[in-house]
Amino acid sequence: QFGIGAHYTLKALKDLGFAPKKVRTWREQAARSLHVALSRRRGGRQESSPAPWPERPIARLLAVWMSCSVGGPGMRLLESSGDIFFTESAGSNHLTSGASKLLLPIFVEHDRAAHAERQALLHVTNMILAGQNEMEDGRRSDVRGEVRLLGVHTPCISCLAVFCQFKAIFPNVDLQISFDDWPATRQSLLQAEARHSRKRRKKSIVPVDILLQFSSNFDRATTPKDLLNYLLTMYFS
Numbered sequence: 001q002f003g004i005g006a007h008y009t010l011k012a013l014k015d016l017g018f019a020p021k022k023v024r025t026w027r028e029q030a031a032r033s034l035h036v037a038l039s040r041r042r043g044g045r046q047e048s049s050p051a052p053w054p055e056r057p058i059a060r061l062l063a064v065w066m067s068c069s070v071g072g073p074g075m076r077l078l079e080s081s082g083d084i085f086f087t088e089s090a091g092s093n094h095l096t097s098g099a100s101k102l103l104l105p106i107f108v109e110h111d112r113a114a115h116a117e118r119q120a121l122l123h124v125t126n127m128i129l130a131g132q133n134e135m136e137d138g139r140r141s142d143v144r145g146e147v148r149l150l151g152v153h154t155p156c157i158s159c160l161a162v163f164c165q166f167k168a169i170f171p172n173v174d175l176q177i178s179f180d181d182w183p184a185t186r187q188s189l190l191q192a193e194a195r196h197s198r199k200r201r202k203k204s205i206v207p208v209d210i211l212l213q214f215s216s217n218f219d220r221a222t223t224p225k226d227l228l229n230y231l232l233t234m235y236f237s
Contacts, residue, residue, distance in 0.1 A: 003156040006181040013177050018163055020148070020176035027178060030065040030082060030150040034185075035192055037063060037084040038152065053189055057153045057182040062087045064152070066120040070128065070145030070173055078127045078145075085119040099125035102138075103165050105158045112158035120149055121166045128170070135169070144172045151179035 003009055013019040038061055042051055054061070063086045071077040099122045105113040112118075124147055128140065147166075155163075155177070167175050180188070 003154050003160075006154045006179075009154050009160070009179075012160060013163075016160075016164065016167075018167075018175050018177040020178055023176075023178050026067065026148060027150060030067070030148075030178075031180075031188065033082050033084060034063060034065050034150065034152055035189055037086075038185075038189065041086065053186050055183075055186070059087045062116055062151075062153055064116040064120050065150045066123070066148065068124050068145065068147040070124065070143055070147065070170075072140070072142040072144060075128070075143075078124070083120070083123070085116045085123065087116045088114045088119060098129060102169060103162045106161050107158075112156060115156065115159055115162075117149060117151060117155055117159040118162045121147070121162060125166065125169070138169065140170050141172055143170050146174040146176060148176045149178065151177075152185040153182040154179055 004012070010019065041061060041063070042053070063084055065082055065084055067080050067082045069077065069079045100113075102125060103118060103121055105111070105115070105118060128143055163175060163177060167173070
């Protein structure tokens with residue numbers, strides 16, 4: 001089973017204290033960044049006809065947006081206004097870093113070590129550990145700040161376990177997790193594409209006044225090439 005479903009995952013995040021009380025201030029920015037990254041990642045034969053958005057989530061399109069602001073005595077403030085992490089291959093640098101032994105995944109049906117949520121928290125953990133302050137009893141209570149994640153799909157049970165491990169290591173870091181399930185993400189992407197398509201069609205319409213100007217100068221000797229050149233000159237001048 002991939003997870004416990006969106007409803008119970010959200011309940012678990014609330015019970016664990018990971019669900020942000022106010023997300024609107026950063027969620028919109030995060031969602032826009034994710035949409036751009038997903039559109040680039042999706043690909044297709046041609047830019048004008050990219051591959052359709054799948055109805056079911058696929059690994060290469062699962063991503064999270066992460067921002068952070070954390071610091072502590074003797075270490076510089078670590079800040080990120082928003083980075084995108086995708087589910088990576090088993091050879092990713094994060095997966096073989098020192099932090100990989102601190103944030104252990106759960107093996108259920110398949111290896112979940114490369115999930116995007118874990119990638120993001122491994123990145124933060126590695127940055128903190130680079131400060132070289134020793135941990136006391138496996139904890140870094142001196143580190144304070146916040147880490148925010150927005151995912152494009154419901155976190156799985158392995159990712160929930162990683163969230164708990166991160167919080168246990170950094171108890172004074174406010175970990176905020178928000179997500180959409182994939183159908184909601186897909187719907188948002190389709191709506192954004194529809195709005196973009198309408199804007200493009202609107203811009204492609206030749207204004208009536210240009211057509212009227214051309215018609216007043218039209219004669220039977222005018223060729224289609226003449227028409228095209230005239231419209232391009234008038235419309236883009």
